[in-house]
Amino acid sequence: MLQLFSEHILSKLSFLKNARLVVAISGGIDSVVLAHLCKKLGFDFALAHCNFSLRGDESDADEEFVIKLGEDINVEVFTQRFNTEAYAKEHKRSTQMAARELRYDWFKDLAAQLDFDYVLTAHHADDNLETFLINFTRGTGLNGLTGIPMINDNIVRPLLPFSRETIENYAKESDIKWRDDSSNSSRKYLRNKLRHEVVPILKEINPQLLDSFESTLDNLNDTADIVEESLNAVAKRAIVDINENGITYKVSEFKKVNNPKAYLFEMFKEFGFTEWNDIVNLLDAETGKYVKSNSYRLIKYREFLLLTEFPKGNYATKQIKESTVISYGLFGSLSFKEVKQIGEANNSVLFADKEKLKYPLEIRPWKAGDYFHPFGMTGKKRVSKYLKDEKLTPIEKENTWVLLSDEKIVWIVGRRGDDRFKVTDKTENILQIKLDK
Amino acid sequence: MLQLFSEHILSKLSFLKNARLVVAISGGIDSVVLAHLCKKLGFDFALAHCNFSLRGDESDADEEFVIKLGEDINVEVFTQRFNTEAYAKEHKRSTQMAARELRYDWFKDLAAQLDFDYVLTAHHADDNLETFLINFTRGTGLNGLTGIPMINDNIVRPLLPFSRETIENYAKESDIKWRDDSSNSSRKYLRNKLRHEVVPILKEINPQLLDSFESTLDNLNDTADIVEESLNAVAKRAIVDINENGITYKVSEFKKVNNPKAYLFEMFKEFGFTEWNDIVNLLDAETGKYVKSNSYRLIKYREFLLLTEFPKGNYATKQIKESTVISYGLFGSLSFKEVKQIGEANNSVLFADKEKLKYPLEIRPWKAGDYFHPFGMTGKKRVSKYLKDEKLTPIEKENTWVLLSDEKIVWIVGRRGDDRFKVTDKTENILQIKLDK
Numbered sequence: 123m124l125q126l127f128s129e130h131i132l133s134k135l136s137f138l139k140n141a142r143l144v145v146a147i148s149g150g151i152d153s154v155v156l157a158h159l160c161k162k163l164g165f166d167f168a169l170a171h172c173n174f175s176l177r178g179d180e181s182d183a184d185e186e187f188v189i190k191l192g193e194d195i196n197v198e199v200f201t202q203r204f205n206t207e208a209y210a211k212e213h214k215r216s217t218q219m220a221a222r223e224l225r226y227d228w229f230k231d232l233a234a235q236l237d238f239d240y241v242l243t244a245h246h247a248d249d250n251l252e253t254f255l256i257n258f259t260r261g262t263g264l265n266g267l268t269g270i271p272m273i274n275d276n277i278v279r280p281l282l283p284f285s286r287e288t289i290e291n292y293a294k295e296s297d298i299k300w301r302d303d304s305s306n307s308s309r310k311y312l313r314n315k316l317r318h319e320v321v322p323i324l325k326e327i328n329p330q331l332l333d334s335f336e337s338t339l340d341n342l343n344d345t346a347d348i349v350e351e352s353l354n355a356v357a358k359r360a361i362v363d364i365n366e367n368g369i370t371y372k373v374s375e376f377k378k379v380n381n382p383k384a385y386l387f388e389m390f391k392e393f394g395f396t397e398w399n400d401i402v403n404l405l406d407a408e409t410g411k412y413v414k415s416n417s418y419r420l421i422k423y424r425e426f427l428l429l430t431e432f433p434k435g436n437y438a439t440k441q442i443k444e445s446t447v448i449s450y451g452l453f454g455s456l457s458f459k460e461v462k463q464i465g466e467a468n469n470s471v472l473f474a475d476k477e478k479l480k481y482p483l484e485i486r487p488w489k490a491g492d493y494f495h496p497f498g499m500t501g502k503k504r505v506s507k508y509l510k511d512e513k514l515t516p517i518e519k520e521n522t523w524v525l526l527s528d529e530k531i532v533w534i535v536g537r538r539g540d541d542r543f544k545v546t547d548k549t550e551n552i553l554q555i556k557l558d559k
Numbered sequence: 560m561l562q563l564f565s566e567h568i569l570s571k572l573s574f575l576k577n578a579r580l581v582v583a584i585s586g587g588i589d590s591v592v593l594a595h596l597c598k599k600l601g602f603d604f605a606l607a608h609c610n611f612s613l614r615g616d617e618s619d620a621d622e623e624f625v626i627k628l629g630e631d632i633n634v635e636v637f638t639q640r641f642n643t644e645a646y647a648k649e650h651k652r653s654t655q656m657a658a659r660e661l662r663y664d665w666f667k668d669l670a671a672q673l674d675f676d677y678v679l680t681a682h683h684a685d686d687n688l689e690t691f692l693i694n695f696t697r698g699t700g701l702n703g704l705t706g707i708p709m710i711n712d713n714i715v716r717p718l719l720p721f722s723r724e725t726i727e728n729y730a731k732e733s734d735i736k737w738r739d740d741s742s743n744s745s746r747k748y749l750r751n752k753l754r755h756e757v758v759p760i761l762k763e764i765n766p767q768l769l770d771s772f773e774s775t776l777d778n779l780n781d782t783a784d785i786v787e788e789s790l791n792a793v794a795k796r797a798i799v800d801i802n803e804n805g806i807t808y809k810v811s812e813f814k815k816v817n818n819p820k821a822y823l824f825e826m827f828k829e830f831g832f833t834e835w836n837d838i839v840n841l842l843d844a845e846t847g848k849y850v851k852s853n854s855y856r857l858i859k860y861r862e863f864l865l866l867t868e869f870p871k872g873n874y875a876t877k878q879i880k881e882s883t884v885i886s887y888g889l890f891g892s893l894s895f896k897e898v899k900q901i902g903e904a905n906n907s908v909l910f911a912d913k914e915k916l917k918y919p920l921e922i923r924p925w926k927a928g929d930y931f932h933p934f935g936m937t938g939k940k941r942v943s944k945y946l947k948d949e950k951l952t953p954i955e956k957e958n959t960w961v962l963l964s965d966e967k968i969v970w971i972v973g974r975r976g977d978d979r980f981k982v983t984d985k986t987e988n989i990l991q992i993k994l995d996k
Binding site: 347 | 698764774789
């Protein structure tokens with residue numbers, strides 16, 4: 123295997139030879155073999171071991187094993203202990219996801235801090251095949267079937283073309299010692315079931331299964347490249363605006379393609395949508411219709427689709443004590459200043475009679491039922507009616523905030539002041555409230 | 560199942576209700592259940608049974624069973640007997656491929672002759688899953704993973720969403736009788752291995768496997784639509800000419816895309832090429848370099864790729880007795896006529912001194928070593944030199960034929976006559992030889 127590995131490195135990963143490397147090592151057979159191979163090839167590398175504290179003494183014994191290995195082959199070892207369960211609980215992750223995040227975050231930190239060029243992991247061809255089958259049994263799309271990449275940012279997987287069998291044989295021949303992982307998590311259970319019950323039969327059907335699989339992955343990755351390029355081209359034509367409120371797409375570009383759902387799915391899947399037929403129907407829906415995911419909303423507005431974070435309008439009310447600058451929402455910011463006289467009229471600035479204001483003021487998104495006394499008018503008006511009359515887009519409506527004093531609207535921020543708080547002849551102190559854009 | 564089936568037809572295949580149908584029936588459980596379901600729904604259908612004569616008495620018993628079933632449910636039955644092995648041998652097909660071709664060809668004939676609208680086959684969700692896994696174990700690309708289509712031309716597969724289990728339960732509950740196929744062909748062996756050893760474990764891992772699989776197929780088919788549209792767009796920009804000699808593509812269009820190999824593969828795979836890296840290298844190769852498959856050749860010519868049938872130039876010599884019209888090659892045709900005087904000079908017409916010609920004449924593609932006496936010149940010239948001087952494309956060269964008399968060139972067909980056979984003052988009989996275009 124040493125020779126195969128060496129040839130593979132020379133032909134595909136020659137950049138590793140002159141780089142500083144970190145080998146991610148669990149103490150299991152794959153990563154231990156990878157460390158030995160790197161040593162044999164004279165690579166400049168250190169070992170990095172995560173102790174996830176998930177298997178008590180066993181986890182600690184793994185760590186000790188890796189430290190000992192580092193001494194034996196004369197290679198520096200970094201270890202890091204994580205409270206994986208606590209992290210998982212705090213971040214609402216599965217234990218496995220938590221371990222994954224912790225591991226990769228730490229590797230990246232380590233690489234950055236210590237000036238390593240690449241992090242090497244020991245994934246091999248059978249891992250790749252098992253992942254494919256796991257994704258397949260769960261239901262997936264092309265992205266779930268394109269395999270683990272050999273190179274991804276600064277993560278490199280040099281063992282990816284090699285089978286578990288090849289690695290095991292090399293370990294035995296070379297009298298390499300490793301630690302077996304006795305854990306039996308559900309992920310492991312699934313993997314083991316595929317590894318021991320499904321894959322052997324597939325290999326019996328086709329003894330060259332891993333080679334066929336490699337060419338299948340090559341083909342599917344090529345296809346994924348075509349899809350990505352095509353999506354980028356459609357996105358480039360469809361997107362007419364990107365700003366802090368969201369992204370605006372021309373509906374007509376989605377209507378030009380043969381299968382709009384296919385493009386809509388690929389373009390919006392990362393935003394967590396699930397109701398794809400509803401999204402297709404949006405193309406012909408009337409203005410104001412929308413489809414939402416947990417965090418986003420896709421809104422039909424005239425001949426556009428607007429993608430915006432949801433629920434932007436659901437921010438809590440924020441109190442304003444006699445302050446100078448306050449921020450609200452995602453991007454909003456107001457500054458307060460006493461001035462001698464009112465300046466030029468402007469949507470971004472309000473001049474109010476300070477004595478009429480009752481602190482703390484409050485700022486919050488407008489809501490149904492809100493009303494105000496439009497500046498210069500005698501009567502009151504519903505905010506919803508005002509926004510409609512002003513022909514605001516749904517996104518603009520969602521991003522409309524109101525400044526309140528004692529539950530009365532002082533300002534529809536950035537749009538219209540309230541007559542009740544305006545500066546008059548009797549005003550003694552003028553407060554200038556400015557929207558920072 | 561009747562209700563599920565009925566709902567499925569109403570929602571997805573309602574066009575079947577008012578159509579004339581042929582149900583393809585082997586006598587096995589799936590097709591027999593399909594026939595019963597069609598009867599229950601009051602469809603207008605006949606049964607069509609292929610007897611492939613592959614299992615002797617058993618095949619005949621299947622045929623009798625189907626005829627009897629037709630009588631029982633009062634539906635017309637068409638049967639057709641094939642000598643599958645002979646067809647397979649003659650057409651160099653596997654038995655399975657032969658049966659498939661014979662079956663679909665006959666169904667199409669039947670549908671056309673008897674004015675049927677659709678042919679129904681009994682493929683179900685497990686067939687689809689097994690086919691996916693067969694393709695996967697062999698190595699495939701996206702096209703091998705998109706499943707059997709529910710509707711394909713006039714072939715419709717109404718049972719595609721249903722599992723084998725659902726069909727079996729229905730057959731048992733409804734006391735339906737069918738014939739088991741005892742054949743154990745290699746295809747069946749493979750299928751049975753997947754069916755009995757792999758699929759049950761996958762279903763244990765995910766009891767909703769077939770539902771997940773259906774959504775996977777939906778996703779992959781959507782992706783395939785994107786790929787197809789993208790390929791069509793690139794082909795539209797790249798193809799500058801299509802004629803009987805082949806297709807001409809602009810190299811520059813393949814260089815504009817991110818992953819040329821992906822597009823070249825998708826665009827040329829149907830022509831049987833296998834050396835994809837060589838094809839990618841053609842983009843930068845010098846004029847005249849080519850890659851060939853069994854039947855086609857892709858040639859670099861200046862800033863173009865030329866796809867042409869191969870080996871067009873390898874036609875045998877054809878003898879011409881004193882004939883009026885002869886055809887040669889794929890598209891060539893010459894007509895011979897005695898005329899009183901020579902007409903206007905023209906590449907498509909040659910006037911020769913008939914007395915100088917020695918019958919039978921011959922016509923064949925030019926070959927290295929050929930020489931001739933160009934009309935109007937005194938010396939002789941190698942044909943290869945002549946074609947080069949004329950700046951012919953590689954495809955034009957391959958499609959250059961010569962007319963011979965006693966092994967001497969009379970005409971480089973459609974290009975240049977030979978001085979030795981030209982009409983002179985002494986000519987008594989003028990032969991007009993005309994290239995029909």
